[in-house]
Amino acid sequence: KRFMEQYDKIHDPMNGYFGTGGTPYHSKETVIIEAPDYGHESVSETYSYYVALEVAHGFASGGNWSGLQTAWPVRKNYIPESLDEPNRAWGAYNAMKPAEYEPEEDTPNKYPVKADTSFTVGQDPLFDELNSTYPEQSGAVYGMHWIIDVE
Numbered sequence: 001k002r003f004m005e006q007y008d009k010i011h012d013p014m015n016g017y018f019g020t021g022g023t024p025y026h027s028k029e030t031v032i033i034e035a036p037d038y039g040h041e042s043v044s045e046t047y048s049y050y051v052a053l054e055v056a057h058g059f060a061s062g063g064n065w066s067g068l069q070t071a072w073p074v075r076k077n078y079i080p081e082s083l084d085e086p087n088r089a090w091g092a093y094n095a096m097k098p099a100e101y102e103p104e105e106d107t108p109n110k111y112p113v114k115a116d117t118s119f120t121v122g123q124d125p126l127f128d129e130l131n132s133t134y135p136e137q138s139g140a141v142y143g144m145h146w147i148i149d150v151e
Contacts, residue, residue, distance in 0.1 A: 003060050010053070022074045023150045024050045042148045047075045078148050095127035 010017050018024055024046045054067035101119035105111060 003056065007053070007057050007060075019150055021077075021150075022070060023078065024074075025150075042078070042150050044079055044148065047071075047079055051075060078150065093127075095124040097121065098124040098127075 009015055016025070024042055026041050026043045026046055051068065051071050054065075054071040057067050058065045099121045100115040100117055101121060102113050102115050105113055
């Protein structure tokens, strides 16, 4: 019963947890939590929680999976599939050089910073294992998109 009450509060449009297209916000419009959030933003983990919430609702409601059927396509609108990943368009991921060093600056007006390629960053120790476990991905590496501007 408590879960269903919370579920209803989360889905009440007056509470501001979802945008007009059903997109879950990182926080309510007027609240700033854990990261800069100026409203109408979401994060990839919010979609994970949204899908998990709808799965829990499916079980708690005795089999009403309509929320999950709504959440999944909303997630697909913002979270890229493997074919949409940048390494597909910009060349193969190089496990011997998985990153570039970019120094931090003290003020926002000094960004973006230029990558400093003189630093050795090492190699990706998991690439070979992941590539052999998931051969259908053909060396693709999922790039986390942390803050998503949704409106």
